[in-house]
Amino acid sequence: MNKQRPFGQEPVSLATVAAQAGVSVATVSRIVNGETRRASAETVERVQKLVAALGYRPNRVGRTLRRRESCIVAMLSPNLDNPAMAAIAASVEAALRSAGYVMILCDTHDRADLQDEYLHVMRSQVVQGYIVVNPVRSEALSASIARGDPIVFVGRRNPDGGGAFVGIDNRRAGADAADHLWAREIRDLAVIHPTQGSSATRDRVHGFITRLRELGLSDGEVRQAEAPGLSHLEVGYAAAQRLVDGHPWPQGLFCPSDLMAYGAYRLAFETGVRIPEDCRIVGVDDNKLNAWIAPWLTSVHIPYTDFGTEVVDQLQALWDGEQPSEQLLPHKLIVR
């Protein structure tokens, strides 16, 4: 209260409170942690008053060092700029906060080396758990799994197999897209995808094609095109270009992500093809903005806003020593 440093007041630690209260740091620590039965009622009250008056807050670094557990969770995500990833990050952040944790956010840019680097740094930071969105196979990831670190995979499964998972049934999502177009009597169908797609992307495409085969379309009748690249926007544009190069636009087009759908849309717009009149596009993600500026897009809604609580539930299960499990959330095709 009395002594002030020239710049900013000195941080108040257990020792500060203890000195002012005339007790030992141990006693203050215990009281702060709610172990009130180890001190007399007066002591407890005196200390609590002092804690409030001085604005004491436990230093989390000291606590982490001693307890060997922090309240930090690391979230590794490729490409934060992707609206779907941002939605996941927002949802996870909120869920972690209500569970009393904070989130370190790491953008891996889908690169194994960055993922490794971040995994190492996070380990040395003594984080309590890991959330890996769309993981890529990497050394440190395997090591972390082998070590038994609490990891929840999101969107894409552990490339080595196993582990806790939160996501959707991607095959069914693709199949639902096929059903939708089929029910609209559309038979001239196509699908585009990235050259080196993730397992999630591949599953969606696979589900789409498989379902169409079940419905009676023969193998060659579903046109496919792919394009290399990282950005789904550009992949969508380029793949659509290849698709319609020398051919007419299909009547129905499945894109395994909304971003790819936007890419295809741009090409259509530039070449005077009307969407959805000339070609119905179905995407996946159901970006929030679709309702506002892309009503032409039918999309498979993924409940990203619910991912956070699911992920945190899984993490807590892992902390409780339970076996990792998979959680598939319901998706739903949205027509506007």
Added chain:
Amino acid sequence: MNKQRPFGQEPVSLATVAAQAGVSVATVSRIVNGETRRASAETVERVQKLVAALGYRPNRVGRTLRRRESCIVAMLSPNLDNPAMAAIAASVEAALRSAGYVMILCDTHDRADLQDEYLHVMRSQVVQGYIVVNPVRSEALSASIARGDPIVFVGRRNPDGGGAFVGIDNRRAGADAADHLWAREIRDLAVIHPTQGSSATRDRVHGFITRLRELGLSDGEVRQAEAPGLSHLEVGYAAAQRLVDGHPWPQGLFCPSDLMAYGAYRLAFETGVRIPEDCRIVGVDDNKLNAWIAPWLTSVHIPYTDFGTEVVDQLQALWDGEQPSEQLLPHKLIVR
């Protein structure tokens, strides 16, 4: 409860390396930190080999406790779901990483109480600096400033004034929008905005109106409408509704954010008003998706991708004891 580590290798600490190398932890610490002149060449080599072999990495918690500095920076942002905020987060994350820092991301939902809560937690986490995007006035923020904590404000200035700032010249952005519409011979103009807008929003609107007045439009000739709410999408929709309630659509509409422009667009779409033929809309932010799915929108581009490096530069200046300064980045109106 039971932290099972069946085959978990014990974490390797300085003590581990020291024991194996037959030296003291002090020596290992010094070598790890590059102070090679305090040990003989053989010792240095032996220790370095061992460090590599054991995969030793300094525990950052211990280091933080001792050095009283961490390599963690806290970023407080309202509403991560907003594409502009996500863009800033991505950019800052990348810049921090190249500077050797990691980012704790906190979503304040534009609420003072959450901002305070997070500021407290981050302080007890011994973060090295704070990046506050679109701050709101709050007690802990004022206290933090008063204490001299390194804080960089982004987008919106410190509500108490002062402090380091990275952003754009919002008035000029609004004026540029006015100039653009004026040059297209559009005189029937309107602007919409949130009821309790931030200083940034207000500045943009103010710049727009002021410029029009300079150009010769009298005060009452620029129609205005506002709507309450948090989500700019919905604010845009509702405000546009009020604007055209009983009136024709204006020929030109300025929206202080792209999201509001999307809201207005939806209303136009629903009511059969053609954009941009019937009404030209100018937004601010230049969301990346505009080029793909909203080519009808003219928008003032804000170089969010450059914000990261600027923010980190400012932070480092603060760490070096320099006075906080303001950094205005160039914006540019983009017509498609």
Added chain:
DNA sequence: CGGACTTTGGCAAACGTTTGCCTAAACTGT
């Protein structure tokens, strides 16, 4: 040979917590 200085490295004290163990004193029951 003796002082001065350099090299090499260890000791131990922090940083802020938590917690097992100890010790008095104050009770309790007989």
Added chain:
DNA sequence: ACAGTTTAGGCAAACGTTTGCCAAAGTCCG
């Protein structure tokens, strides 16, 4: 009164680093 138990709280050892200080031993120079 006495043994046994509870109560109230302190001591000190961790957790993993960093770093000021000290000490041997070696080197240099006169």
